[in-house]
Amino acid sequence: MSPISRGFRGRPRKDVDPARIPPGQYTVNDFPVLSAGPTPRSPLDEWSFTIQGAVDRPVSWPWEEFLALPAETVAVDIHCVTKWSKLDTTWTGVAIDTLLEGVNTEGRYVTAWCDGGYTTNLPLDDLTGGRAWVAYRFGGEPLDPEHGGPARLLVPHLYFWKSAKWVRGLTLTLEDQPGFWEAAGYHNRGDPWHEQRYWSD
Amino acid sequence: MRGLTDESSHAKTLSLEVPDWPGHLAGQHVDVRLTAEDGYQAERSYSIASAPESPLVELTVERIDDGEVSHYLIEELRSGDELELRGPIGGPFTWRTVDGGPLLLIAGGSGLVPLMAMLRHRAAAGSSVEAWLLVSARSWPDLLYRDELTRLAADERLHASYTLTRSRPEGWSGFAGRVDRPMLAAVGPGPAESPLVYVCGPTPFVEHVADLLVDMGHEPQSIRTERFGPTGTGSTA
Numbered sequence: 001m002s003p004i005s006r007g008f009r010g011r012p013r014k015d016v017d018p019a020r021i022p023p024g025q026y027t028v029n030d031f032p033v034l035s036a037g038p039t040p041r042s043p044l045d046e047w048s049f050t051i052q053g054a055v056d057r058p059v060s061w062p063w064e065e066f067l068a069l070p071a072e073t074v075a076v077d078i079h080c081v082t083k084w085s086k087l088d089t090t091w092t093g094v095a096i097d098t099l100l101e102g103v104n105t106e107g108r109y110v111t112a113w114c115d116g117g118y119t120t121n122l123p124l125d126d127l128t129g130g131r132a133w134v135a136y137r138f139g140g141e142p143l144d145p146e147h148g149g150p151a152r153l154l155v156p157h158l159y160f161w162k163s164a165k166w167v168r169g170l171t172l173t174l175e176d177q178p179g180f181w182e183a184a185g186y187h188n189r190g191d192p193w194h195e196q197r198y199w200s201d
Numbered sequence: 202m203r204g205l206t207d208e209s210s211h212a213k214t215l216s217l218e219v220p221d222w223p224g225h226l227a228g229q230h231v232d233v234r235l236t237a238e239d240g241y242q243a244e245r246s247y248s249i250a251s252a253p254e255s256p257l258v259e260l261t262v263e264r265i266d267d268g269e270v271s272h273y274l275i276e277e278l279r280s281g282d283e284l285e286l287r288g289p290i291g292g293p294f295t296w297r298t299v300d301g302g303p304l305l306l307i308a309g310g311s312g313l314v315p316l317m318a319m320l321r322h323r324a325a326a327g328s329s330v331e332a333w334l335l336v337s338a339r340s341w342p343d344l345l346y347r348d349e350l351t352r353l354a355a356d357e358r359l360h361a362s363y364t365l366t367r368s369r370p371e372g373w374s375g376f377a378g379r380v381d382r383p384m385l386a387a388v389g390p391g392p393a394e395s396p397l398v399y400v401c402g403p404t405p406f407v408e409h410v411a412d413l414l415v416d417m418g419h420e421p422q423s424i425r426t427e428r429f430g431p432t433g434t435g436s437t438a
Contacts, residue, residue: 185292
């Protein structure tokens with residue numbers, strides 16, 4: 001039970017549906033940036049997206065081929081572990097389901113890896129069933145590098161660090177392997193509705 | 202809370218006595234949660250300013266326009282009040298003396314707070330790791346911890362530089378204006394010395410400085426960054 005903060009009222013509550021805001025979050029209209037290092041700048045002619053690891057055959061798409069894959073545009077709410085939530089964000093990208101078509105795997109876990117060396121881990125189930133994408137447009141525009149462009153993972157039902165910026169590929173694994181923030185004290189799964197922020201949650 | 206100290210016209214340091222504090226690393230932050238009588242809660246992250254060696258946990262809070270939490274912490278909180286904290290939190294943006302150096306610390310505005318914890322740790326532990334600090338502030342009175350920094354810089358292995366972007370005192374001999382490549386080259390150390398680099402500040406500042414450092418040849422893996430956004434969440438992991 002939290003103690004009452006004497007004299008604290010908070011700002012007037014915004015006119016948003018409280019059912020859309022996970023516990024401990026507040027809404028923002030801008031788009032804060034959170035990264036552990038410099039923003040990588042990868043030339044598109046050197047960019048590719050790869051699925052590898054515990055698969056029958058690795059598969060890779062260069063940028064132009066990736067853009068030619070069937071794309072979806074989705075409007076989702078995103079929730080950062082640092083407490084901000086941003087509602088009704090619009091993204092365009094390729095569903096992970098689409099990328100995994102024709103890939104045979106015994107793997108139940110995924111490590112997403114990125115330019116700049118960042119990794120994050122997810123159960124495969126969190127990436128399939130129309131719940132995750134590799135997105136390259138935000139709000140109808142090409143995705144800015146500081147927000148993860150040319151492409152980032154988009155897994156809106158988990159805290160946003162799982163939506164790895166500058167993503168270049170997925171490695172399927174048989175065992176779960178903690179990624180960058182997950183090894184540094186952040187929760188392994190990161191469900192905002194259960195407020196799974198840190199190891200102790 | 203045990204005390205409140207003015208750091209500048211718009212920032213104060215909260216000194217907190219935290220029961221069962223597990224200890225922290227320089228560079229980490231805590232989450233502060235406020236609860237209103239109607240159950241409404243607001244949580245923000247604040248960098249820890251004090252060294253791990255300090256008996257009190259100190260947070261430096263910058264007042265942010267329309268910041269419901271920073272306003273409360275600066276204007277309402279009184280000595281003896283209780284605060285709900287979670288933490289310490291944060292792994293990559295930390296430094297221990299055993300991590301070695303040399304250190305290159307670059308701060309924009311209140312991005313100095315976690316870097317100050319590193320310098321205080323370095324001093325408290327008697328470390329001889331060579332360290333360079335560059336702080337960008339609007340004006341001299343806006344610079345946090347300026348008296349303490351002047352004292353710390355008596356250590357000849359700590360090289361502190363400042364750039365003032367908006368106004369400068371008469372006879373100012375430090376840098377002026379936005380951080381640029383010649384300024385970074387003049388501050389040193391260069392890529393050949395393989396410094397551990399920590400950059401903290403508002404997002405555009407960190408983006409700009411980290412890009413310059415990479416262009417100058419610093420290894421991206423040696424550059425650790427912490428950005429904070431216009432929403433005024435303080436600093437985050």
